[in-house]
Amino acid sequence: MVTRITEIVLAGPRGFCAGVERAIDIVELALEVCGPPVYVRREIVHNGYVVDKLRAKGAVFVDELDEAPDGATVIFSAHGVSPAVREEADRRKLRVVDATCPLVTKVHLEAIRYAREGYSIVLIGHEDHDEVIGTLGEAPDRIIVIDSAAEVERLEVPNPEKIAYLTQTTLSVDDTRDVIEALRHKFPRIVGPSRDDICYATQNRQAAVKTVANDVDVLLVIGAANSSNSLRLVEVSQSAGTRAYLINDVRDIKPEWLIGARRVGVTAGASAPEVLVTEAVAALRQNGATAREVHVVDENVRFAMPAELEQMARERGITLPERTVMRQSI
Numbered sequence: 001m002v003t004r005i006t007e008i009v010l011a012g013p014r015g016f017c018a019g020v021e022r023a024i025d026i027v028e029l030a031l032e033v034c035g036p037p038v039y040v041r042r043e044i045v046h047n048g049y050v051v052d053k054l055r056a057k058g059a060v061f062v063d064e065l066d067e068a069p070d071g072a073t074v075i076f077s078a079h080g081v082s083p084a085v086r087e088e089a090d091r092r093k094l095r096v097v098d099a100t101c102p103l104v105t106k107v108h109l110e111a112i113r114y115a116r117e118g119y120s121i122v123l124i125g126h127e128d129h130d131e132v133i134g135t136l137g138e139a140p141d142r143i144i145v146i147d148s149a150a151e152v153e154r155l156e157v158p159n160p161e162k163i164a165y166l167t168q169t170t171l172s173v174d175d176t177r178d179v180i181e182a183l184r185h186k187f188p189r190i191v192g193p194s195r196d197d198i199c200y201a202t203q204n205r206q207a208a209v210k211t212v213a214n215d216v217d218v219l220l221v222i223g224a225a226n227s228s229n230s231l232r233l234v235e236v237s238q239s240a241g242t243r244a245y246l247i248n249d250v251r252d253i254k255p256e257w258l259i260g261a262r263r264v265g266v267t268a269g270a271s272a273p274e275v276l277v278t279e280a281v282a283a284l285r286q287n288g289a290t291a292r293e294v295h296v297v298d299e300n301v302r303f304a305m306p307a308e309l310e311q312m313a314r315e316r317g318i319t320l321p322e323r324t325v326m327r328q329s330i
């Protein structure tokens with residue numbers, strides 16, 4: 001790659017969040033405890049590199065539970081599932097290990113509580129995303145999904161005095177604020193979380209991109225096309241006036257994107273492994289460009305393993321290894 005790049009600016013934090021780390025660890029540990037094959041419903045996280053690595057170790061990815069044989073061990077992805085999926089797993093006597101991110105579970109619990117209390121629930125999110133499909137399933141008769149402030153105008157609910165909102169965890173912080181403001185304007189009695197349900201990892205990666213975007217000519221976001229939080233990073237950069245491109249890995253970089261660029265920013269969505277960042281930076285530095293990181297906040301979030309996995313390990317007399325050791329493998 002022949003370029004005139006003089007500096008690479010890495011956004012920090014970037015890449016894996018605690019929920020993704022946990023989900024990958026769960027698949028690896030389940031393979032170790034139960035032995036292959038272990039079935040995973042949908043992509044465990046939205047990243048093809050991660051999925052391929054786990055497939056090579058014996059994970060079998062399926063779209064629906066009917067593709068897994070009776071009695072199989074099945075892992076639910078980090079994005080969560082609807083109660084209908086859990087019921088089907090129970091009926092089929094599948095051994096389930098739930099890798100739903102605890103921050104997604106929190107949104108499910110809020111939906112259940114509001115529904116039980118008789119609220120109409122506005123779920124701000126993308127209706128075709130696995131996470132939203134799962135949350136919607138908690139109370140399909142009570143939840144209306146919207147994804148823009150423009151939709152608020154047309155929104156009608158049975159009782160405007162009894163309305164709540166929730167959000168997908170991986171939305172644009174700024175866009176979501178606009179939608180919530182529009183909701184509050186139209187429904188002054190609306191209730192919801194203190195701000196929104198956008199998770200710490202999504203917020204931190206967007207904050208880092210905002211800072212880096214001011215400093216570079218173009219930004220490369222490493223992430224999959226179906227990764228919501230990665231797509232939002234592209235939008236955040238573009239909103240700040242800096243061109244941004246989503247790439248799966250270094251092979252997707254088009255030389256014409258870099259024409260005239262002196263400083264190139266690099267970040268990664270929450271489901272993209274650091275090895276892909278390292279490869280991209282190495283390619284961009286071939287002509288001697290320096291690299292530095294702009295780190296806006298430290299992260300030290302960790303989630304516990306699901307109790308059912310600990311139980312499976314105990315039954316087989318296996319002690320689960322340290323998660324940090326497992327993490328080296330992707």
Ligand code: SF4
Pocket residue numbers: 017018019020078101102103104169170199200201202229270
């Ligand atoms: S992006 Fe946020 S909600 Fe999604 S898995 Fe990571 S921490 Fe959990």
